[in-house]
Amino acid sequence: MSQPALEVIDLRKTYANGVQALKGVSLSVEQGDFFALLGPNGAGKSTLIGILSSLVNASGGEVRVFGRSVQRERRAAMQMIGLVPQELNFNQFEKPWEICVNVAGFYGIPRAVAEQRAEQYLKQLSLWDKAFVASRTLSGGMKRRLMIARAMMNEPRLLVLDEPTAGVDIEIRRSMWKFVSEINRAGTTVILTTHYLEEAEQLCRNIAIIDKGTIIEHTTMKRLLAKLDVETFVFDLAGGAGELPSVDGVRLTRVDDHTIEAEMARTHDLNSLFAALTARGITVTSMRNKANRLEELFVRLVESNKSGAAA
Amino acid sequence: MNARGNLIALYTITRREVARILRIWSQTLLPPAITMALYFVIFGSLIGGRIGEMHGFRYIDYIVPGLIMMSVIQNAYGNISSSFFGAKFQRFVEEMLVSPTPSWVMLTGYIAGGVLRGLMVGVIVLGVSLFFTRLHLAHPLVTLSTFVLAAAVFALAGFVNAVFAKKFDDIAIVPTFVLTPLTYLGGVFYSVDLLPEPWRTISHANPVLYMVNAFRYGILGVSDVGLGLAYGVMLGAALALGAVAMVLLKRGVGLRA
Numbered sequence: 001m002s003q004p005a006l007e008v009i010d011l012r013k014t015y016a017n018g019v020q021a022l023k024g025v026s027l028s029v030e031q032g033d034f035f036a037l038l039g040p041n042g043a044g045k046s047t048l049i050g051i052l053s054s055l056v057n058a059s060g061g062e063v064r065v066f067g068r069s070v071q072r073e074r075r076a077a078m079q080m081i082g083l084v085p086q087e088l089n090f091n092q093f094e095k096p097w098e099i100c101v102n103v104a105g106f107y108g109i110p111r112a113v114a115e116q117r118a119e120q121y122l123k124q125l126s127l128w129d130k131a132f133v134a135s136r137t138l139s140g141g142m143k144r145r146l147m148i149a150r151a152m153m154n155e156p157r158l159l160v161l162d163e164p165t166a167g168v169d170i171e172i173r174r175s176m177w178k179f180v181s182e183i184n185r186a187g188t189t190v191i192l193t194t195h196y197l198e199e200a201e202q203l204c205r206n207i208a209i210i211d212k213g214t215i216i217e218h219t220t221m222k223r224l225l226a227k228l229d230v231e232t233f234v235f236d237l238a239g240g241a242g243e244l245p246s247v248d249g250v251r252l253t254r255v256d257d258h259t260i261e262a263e264m265a266r267t268h269d270l271n272s273l274f275a276a277l278t279a280r281g282i283t284v285t286s287m288r289n290k291a292n293r294l295e296e297l298f299v300r301l302v303e304s305n306k307s308g309a310a311a
Numbered sequence: 312m313n314a315r316g317n318l319i320a321l322y323t324i325t326r327r328e329v330a331r332i333l334r335i336w337s338q339t340l341l342p343p344a345i346t347m348a349l350y351f352v353i354f355g356s357l358i359g360g361r362i363g364e365m366h367g368f369r370y371i372d373y374i375v376p377g378l379i380m381m382s383v384i385q386n387a388y389g390n391i392s393s394s395f396f397g398a399k400f401q402r403f404v405e406e407m408l409v410s411p412t413p414s415w416v417m418l419t420g421y422i423a424g425g426v427l428r429g430l431m432v433g434v435i436v437l438g439v440s441l442f443f444t445r446l447h448l449a450h451p452l453v454t455l456s457t458f459v460l461a462a463a464v465f466a467l468a469g470f471v472n473a474v475f476a477k478k479f480d481d482i483a484i485v486p487t488f489v490l491t492p493l494t495y496l497g498g499v500f501y502s503v504d505l506l507p508e509p510w511r512t513i514s515h516a517n518p519v520l521y522m523v524n525a526f527r528y529g530i531l532g533v534s535d536v537g538l539g540l541a542y543g544v545m546l547g548a549a550l551a552l553g554a555v556a557m558v559l560l561k562r563g564v565g566l567r568a
Contacts, residue, residue: 102327
């Protein structure tokens with residue numbers, strides 16, 4: 001079996017102010033994977049990525065990138081990583097071209113090769129027409145894409161994307177995911193953190209959910225979604241909702257006069273619900289899932305972790 | 312990353328620093344030229360004519376090496392403190408921190424940037440001084456080596472300042488309250504032999520005195536201090552500050568959580 005792209009072994013981090021951000025996190029990401037690392041704000045995701053990219057010193061444990069320890073073989077490990085951080089962290093007075101070429105230089109890449117790559121990735125991310133303007137004049141979406149182009153300059157074997165689409169419109173998000181999916185298909189392992197859970201559901205094959213500094217779920221996306229046993233549907237009604245019927249195994253709630261929600265087991269049939277609604281003279285004009293499936297699971301896991309910790 | 316990779320990284324950092332100096336030339340290269348021209352006019356031409364000779368030189372000739380060295384020191388320090396703190400403040404220092412670039416390459420690149428700004432400013436001030444004086448380099452090698460060492464020492468000091476700085480005020484305090492007094496009291500405008508005791512002895516605790524005098528020796532051939540001692544002080548300061556800067560970088564003080 002090939003070496004994992006990322007191995008996190010009993011990783012701990014306690015900040016100087018006493019906050020325990022990571023409490024013994026262990027996980028593994030296989031080569032070529034598209035891996036989702038999810039968690040609520042303050043769960044420890046950014047600390048984990050910070051340690052992985054050597055911006056944060058671990059208090060204990062180890063991180064290995066393709067077998068090379070970030071703590072003991074930092075330079076060898078860093079050579080294989082590309083990082084797209086959550087916050088903008090490039091020189092706003094430099095031009096995208098300069099930013100990309102300079103970053104390649106920090107990886108020891110000769111200037112001629114760096115210039116070729118800068119052109120290639122800026123073109124691929126639709127930034128070539130902005131390559132020679134001050135980067136502070138770029139739009140928010142362009143700045144995000146610039147950080148992806150920059151992360152590609154060393155052609156990393158492991159690309160880490162920390163909420164790369166925050167505040168980016170849907171069209172740009174799609175183009176970004178198209179690019180990232182292509183490089184993943186070409187063999188680059190991708191680790192993604194995002195608050196857009198539908199993105200993670202669509203893109204990622206494996207997933208870890210972190211909360212309060214511990215991993216509360218680490219499995220394949222398929223297995224995780226299979227755990228979802230309840231679904232919520234939203235019904236749009238032609239007239240008023242009136243008095244709602246009572247249906248065994250279904251919890252009906254009124255959202256407004258023209259909208260109701262039905263929460264039921266995934267195995268529950270919809271026929272009895274429709275029959276009961278029809279009997280009450282309620283006409284359904286359309287229906288949809290309330291939220292994406294991963295979002296529901298995510299909320300439940302985090303909630304149960306919260307109540308477990310409180311107990 | 313091999314030796315060639317390190318050289319490429321070093322070249323990249325240095326080139327980026329030089330590009331920054333040239334991009335904001337009106338803040339980096341122009342002010343010293345104007346300030347020094349005023350010094351030459353006021354202290355050299357207007358007041359200097361009434362002061363007479365010092366160590367056998369016209370007063371304006373005597374202060375030129377000190378004024379050049381003052382510009383070099385201030386600009387080497389200012390370049391690295393503002394550039395490195397700016398990189399921290401805008402967080403693009405992380406581009407280097409997440410790369411395989413070794414700490415010593417990072418430090419050397421920034422020091423090279425500081426030294427090169429010192430060189431550019433030194434040449435500009437020297438050019439300005441030629442409107443007021445006629446200089447002959449008595450000892451070119453001493454001039455050059457003193458220039459590089461002094462610029463490196465203060466570039467290192469500026470780096471240490473930037474590492475600890477948390478806000479822009481923190482990089483303005485040291486030049487205002489430490490660097491300027493040290494420079495003015497470092498024999499730029501006078502020979503310390505003129506000072507009464509204990510000020511004369513106290514002045515010898517000022518490292519700038521050795522830099523100014525070694526530089527003056529390089530240009531005019533006269534100095535208030537021994538050349539060997541001056542080199543010893545400069546080398547000692549460079550090594551000590553270099554060691555401190557490396558420890559700070561390795562530990563990630565002010566850079567890594």
